[in-house]
Amino acid sequence: MKYSSKKDWWLTVIVFGGMIFAIGSSGMAVFEDTPNVGETIVALLVPILLSFFILWLWLTTYYVIDDKNLIVRYGPFKKIIPFYSIKSVKKTMNPLSSPALSLKRDEFMDVLAKHCPHAKIIKS
Template structure:
């Protein structure tokens, strides 16, 4: 089951502003390096915007954020909680979930699924060993 990331309106404006600004700079001051940098930055932002999402596979939660991916085995997920933290993570909204796990370097993943309640239900269904299902903030 796949859940795309929720996208806040203000982040849409910010990304459009950044892309517009880099394109405008390459038009005002055209140069090969400027055009290359503009293309790379714009492609990276579009990649992140359209591919950020969360996939429940048979054995793990796969978090995708543009070119980056992380996989969290269900048995490693310990708990989750709602948060509006501005902590960096593969989330395009401030309406987020913080997932604590015993996997990887950080042990915390921040996600912002579109159908948050359905995502939580799926997480609970696939991770029966969740300890403190929802932690208080």
């Protein structure tokens, strides 16, 4: 079964605001100064490519639960975690703890608990 990542509104504002700021500020820098062609290409291309990469991550973050594995996809990255290797799952508010676009993970923990009855599930 496929589960799309929830997306917190505040993270949406930060991500898309950051992309708009990066592209806008590089565009202003190019048009206010008179850089050479190489500087212009770098100044415009880097924030645009970075924004596309972040958008790719944003649109393709999801989780698949099959018979034996948890499969995590985010952009070009894929991680396969066998259920037998999951020893414990702990609720956390740390945004760096997993490839997730939301800090609300309770429902997914419930689904995961059904597939990993041997794992210790800590929700507090």
